[in-house]
Amino acid sequence: MATNPDRGGHAGREFFATRTVAEALAGFQPQRRTPVQTIPLREALQRIPAVPVAASHALPGFARSTVDGYAVRAADTYGVSEVLPGYLEVTGAVRMGAAPDTAVGADTAVGPGSAVSIPTGGVLPAGADAVIMVEYTQEAMPGTIEVVRPVAPGDGVVRADEDAIPGAELVPAGRPLRAQDLGMLAAAGVTGVAVHARPLVTIFSTGDEVVPPGTAQLRPGQVRDATAVALAALISEAGGEPAQGGIIPDDAAALGAALDAALGVSDVIVISAGSSVGARDETAAAVGRLGPPGIWCHGLAIRPGKPTLLAECAGVPIIGLPGNPRSALVVFRLIGMPLVRRVGGCARPPAEPVVRARLERDLASASGRLDVVQVRLRDGLAAPVFGLSALLSVLTAADGYVIIPQDATGLDAGTEVDVTLYR
Amino acid sequence: MATNPDRGGHAGREFFATRTVAEALAGFQPQRRTPVQTIPLREALQRIPAVPVAASHALPGFARSTVDGYAVRAADTYGVSEVLPGYLEVTGAVRMGAAPDTAVGADTAVGPGSAVSIPTGGVLPAGADAVIMVEYTQEAMPGTIEVVRPVAPGDGVVRADEDAIPGAELVPAGRPLRAQDLGMLAAAGVTGVAVHARPLVTIFSTGDEVVPPGTAQLRPGQVRDATAVALAALISEAGGEPAQGGIIPDDAAALGAALDAALGVSDVIVISAGSSVGARDETAAAVGRLGPPGIWCHGLAIRPGKPTLLAECAGVPIIGLPGNPRSALVVFRLIGMPLVRRVGGCARPPAEPVVRARLERDLASASGRLDVVQVRLRDGLAAPVFGLSALLSVLTAADGYVIIPQDATGLDAGTEVDVTLYR
Structure with missing residues (x-):
């Protein structure tokens, strides 16, 4: 027949x-x-690096101020307070994006008893080892500031290699590139990536x-x-x-x-x-x-x-x-x-959105078989969407799915289950 | 100055x-x-429908078999068993993708005492109200099958409008289209979607x-x-x-x-x-x-x-x-x-991947301010990645982040927190 x-x-x-x-x-x-192919960085979101990418130089590459204030020698501020302020001579100013030696003012190297005005992100001048926030200073007279809080060496400063030392792994192989990874590569001057x-x-x-x-x-x-x-x-x-x-x-x-x-x-x-x-x-x-x-x-x-x-x-x-x-x-x-x-070379699959919810009703299952049950979520309850496997509407009505493990013979109503959400 | x-x-x-x-x-x-613009369905993944899309006709559109077997009148099988099988005359066969009247065999309408062979997905012939699985039948002699299990009306059949009744909402407005939504629209013959x-x-x-x-x-x-x-x-x-x-x-x-x-x-x-x-x-x-x-x-x-x-x-x-x-x-x-x-018209943002983890150490926070703390996950523990806000490496080292709510003044080590994962 x-x-x-x-x-x-x-x-x-x-x-x-x-x-x-x-x-x-x-x-x-x-x-x-x-x-493996090399693609532009701007197209590399979620692509998979075939090899780790390392920093060719230190980042940020120079000691930077993290605050708006004055580059100083920390020792010059020891012991100062609101009651007993210290006084420093302002000998220059750092401008953004420029080396201190192009700064306005005669001398940008910070000597004992002196200070150089510096914006957030500015290059720490030679001689200085800290930056004191402008909020803890005031102009005592033209060219002199009063300092009311002490700083320790390193305060208000990012070290030249604090974001990456030369050779540091910026991104690993096999993990999809995330937004911040692209940012880090851009900071390091990497404009093309070898991906699968x-x-x-x-x-x-x-x-x-x-x-x-x-x-x-x-x-x-x-x-x-x-x-x-x-x-x-x-x-x-x-x-x-x-x-x-x-x-x-x-x-x-x-x-x-x-x-x-x-x-x-x-x-x-x-x-x-x-x-x-x-x-x-x-x-x-x-x-x-x-x-x-x-x-x-x-x-x-x-x-x-x-x-x-x-x-x-x-x-x-x-x-x-x-x-x-x-x-x-x-x-x-x-x-x-x-x-x-x-x-495609992905060794670390992306995280799935999973929420915990309680089953709204009993679910039967045969042992020895993994069951994938479509569910809707409402008020923290996972309500199974029933229907023949021929029906696509069961999937479109679902917010996610619950897996009944192979060795289970079913799950009771009220059981806490992991719901993997569709997105 | x-x-x-x-x-x-x-x-x-x-x-x-x-x-x-x-x-x-x-x-x-x-x-x-x-x-709003209309785009081809195949480009519509994650796009946002501007209006709901409704079914213009019933789906699947005809009563279909869900099993390989024989289309029968259920009443002809009542009372049959392994011990007391019933016998039906095979009067024809349904072919895939064709109306029953083009089937092989003289008569495809199922009359009393007769059966028509039908594959999964085939059109249920006139007169039949159920399909009995081939596993519960065997050929008794050429042209006659022995039936050893009864079926009820509707068994082994998807109704003509079981996946969608005419006018049913196939996808809502404002929710990103998922893979299964595209499938449902394709089934309904929708090849272009009005999206934002x-x-x-x-x-x-x-x-x-x-x-x-x-x-x-x-x-x-x-x-x-x-x-x-x-x-x-x-x-x-x-x-x-x-x-x-x-x-x-x-x-x-x-x-x-x-x-x-x-x-x-x-x-x-x-x-x-x-x-x-x-x-x-x-x-x-x-x-x-x-x-x-x-x-x-x-x-x-x-x-x-x-x-x-x-x-x-x-x-x-x-x-x-x-x-x-x-x-x-x-x-x-x-x-x-x-x-x-x-x-972009999205009313229901996609689910974020969130896992529960225990804080590895105390986290301080000022009340009145929301703190976003980058963390690495290891062995179910969320370990904060510390570092100045100027450092991008804090973000690239993180697997996700924890939010310390505005009214909290910090979280103790061991607290269970939600970690939103980067993907």
């Missing part, structure tokens, strides 16, 4: 073990990494029923491709460059040819498989023919998302996702995004 | 109250919003000591502009479009002219002011001359970041940031990013 969606196709899949999510994350570790190229991730949709989102009028039985555009978004979030491979009909030769062509240009291939067992088996067969090492697992102990295939062929990791858009997106978040990050 | 960085410039600032961060977030609410334009945020750096990051050799007293590139990154993260206005010398006329020109083309203006009191006063004076309603506050009760100026001139919100890069970035995260989001 060729038209019976029966066990005929099952036999091939039995060769491959079902794996747990933990096994997949730890064991499916393709070695592929994208090449964004992994090129080719997305294929399969299924005779799947038509492009732009299809205005659906024929009976047709559905628009919801998964490809959503996967592209998740790939971008993971630092990858999505490429749409298009919709492939349920035809082993067509899929095989498309995958073959994609192997040469992709860092990762993602296939959102047809929803029927027959379509999934065709995907597995096509992937299996691509070459060694081949299929790593076919079946993940996760709900939703069991019919997931992981493979590596000709050095390219391949993820076969379930046909249901909701299942596909759940699995891609848990398995695909970490993979794309790794291929 | 013209060269004395003294109180001469202070007088003007005393007219403006220092505000708390809470007052600024609640009270500084410029009404500016960016115009990204706010154009012009960044000015001021200070005679500030030179471009590309300056290879610094002269004494010069520092490279670290703030502008980091601010641009935070503006992008907040959904804005950064525009570099360049470095303006400490000259009131030059700054005034630059601000005037930027007013006409910017949705928000950010000035990283010079670090000295004189430079800050010049910025305030230049902003004050731009027009009503003018300066809203000059001075925020926050450390670091006190010398912050908030203003609105000619309908454009203006943020004057402290000269220290670290202070500038702290303030821009707390005050600037929410402002950019609001101007």
